[in-house]
Amino acid sequence: MRTSVVAPYAAYLRVYEPLAAFAEPERGRWAAYAATQPTDTPAAPEAHSTAELTAQEHRSGLENLLATPPVVAPPHESEDAYVQVLDGVTVVCPRQTRLRCWTALAELRREYPATVLDVFWPRVVIDQAQVDHERWKSEHPDVHPHIHSSTWHVPVRWFVLFTPDERILVPAADGAAAGPGELYYRTPMVQARRRVARALRVLRDSVEDGALITGLESVGRWLEEFHPRAMVELDYGGLVRLLSGDDLAAENSVGDVAEGIAALGSGDGARASAAYRRITERWQSVRALEHAS
Template sequence: MGRTAGRPARPARLGKSVSPRDTQISVRAEDHPLAEYRRDTICCMSVVSSVLVPYTSYLRVYEPLVAFREPERSHWARYAGRSSLPTAQDELRRSLADLVPTPPVAVPVHESPDAFVAELDGVVCVCPWRTRMRGWLALEELEGLFPANVLDLVLPPVVRAQAAADHERWAERNPDARPWIRTTVWHVPVRWFVLFADEEREYVAAGEGGRPLLRYRTPMVEARRRLARALRTLRETVDEGPLTEGLVDVGRWLEEFHPRALVELDYGGLVHALSAEQLAADRSAADVAEGIAALRSGDRDAAGAAYGRLVERWQAVRRRRLAN
């Protein structure tokens, strides 16, 4: 993928979303800077969505058209000009449809031509779905998510073997490919909140026949700056741990994209696990920023209090996960 060098002279002004509105969060101990243990982040893609359909959150990157080489750039330019664009719910439904046949289609045969579209400071940016690539990445996570007998029932070994072989051949031809979308279920990782400020929070309550929306959006330059500062604070104040490792991973991922891209955290289906009052009162990015600032100033009590608010806020989500 081609990229144009350069760095914005000032933080870009966020524009309106072009895509139709579509779009939970529980705090896990391994996301806390003082945690002493970790569990691998659960990744929910097309192959596991049949179990956890509504409760997925997303971290997305939207790149300007200049970041793409031809003929893909022209494709996205035409695509962004459409009068009607698919939503995240459309993407999820299409992924689930592949699980209906017998045997199920673990990974789509063809890559998706769709994307989410947004504007950043008047510039059109796109976030390609890349459903096929994300399906392959999800397959790599499955063995750690399900017992062998359950996994074989959901996706027979012959189906997984064929998908793995297809992925290997594809990866040889596309060694630098990476997804524009990261996904997790039943929570929003604390490390994702590090990228955003409270004033970038967008909350729209459920209207007449509509769904609630809770998301954050920020220019790439701001996301990278906040991440670097938080990482420096953690390394200076606490032992290396899961949150530090997670921030390093997110930072490497963000470096793959155009410097004038847009970064979005979308609560996605988690808005259905929280009441309207809980959503309206949620200030998780502010709590994370306050906790890191407290660590920077040496106030571990205040850092612990900020983390405690996150834990308390998402007890209901944890309980709902256990109930399911």
């Protein structure tokens, strides 16, 4: 029987790698771990819920934040992962909770002055987390986070990696009272890289929006760090709870992005602008809920 858990209002971009991508002894450890895990597939959504695992992780993060003193990053790396079996091949997405906390803190340090961060954590805690992160990076220069997250919206650049036919809508297991269900897109790594490269060619020839191009370039570089037979997953996470049933069924940002890029490639600026406007208006209405009372 499932427990009642609520995922945060965040979306996730995950990379699942085959066991062959990991060096020993990590490969053996993930193989043993995967053998004990039920898989979360469209054919067997009752096995376990990715949303449940994410919500549990979120709950642990809140407990760390409320601790005295607050914990910026767990003292040890997570030994858990998301597991899928695709065409008979087991693929694993390590949670890497500690690394992701360090990465998030580094991004906050770049974005906000120290006086703002001091409101949330004591300066000594932040400084020690940075020292720990730098030491870890020097010892693990080739390890990268398998998961990116985004609160209150899905970044437009993430939609580029997928096509509408890769959409997976998993109904809530216990009916309407359990919530709207789960929404994913999943695609092979080779397809994701190809779509990024194609979109970048079109955008560089068509637009002057440096932020859009820079963001997509960053996603492309991140994807290149992983095994070519990996799988990429976009999980709408808790954002599905901000969309009505009708809105969720009609949500087609992936299709709008594909249409916009195709329109730019053919020189149809009006159609490209219309597609982009649909996306921005849709997600602006969702992001506005962040400030609702």
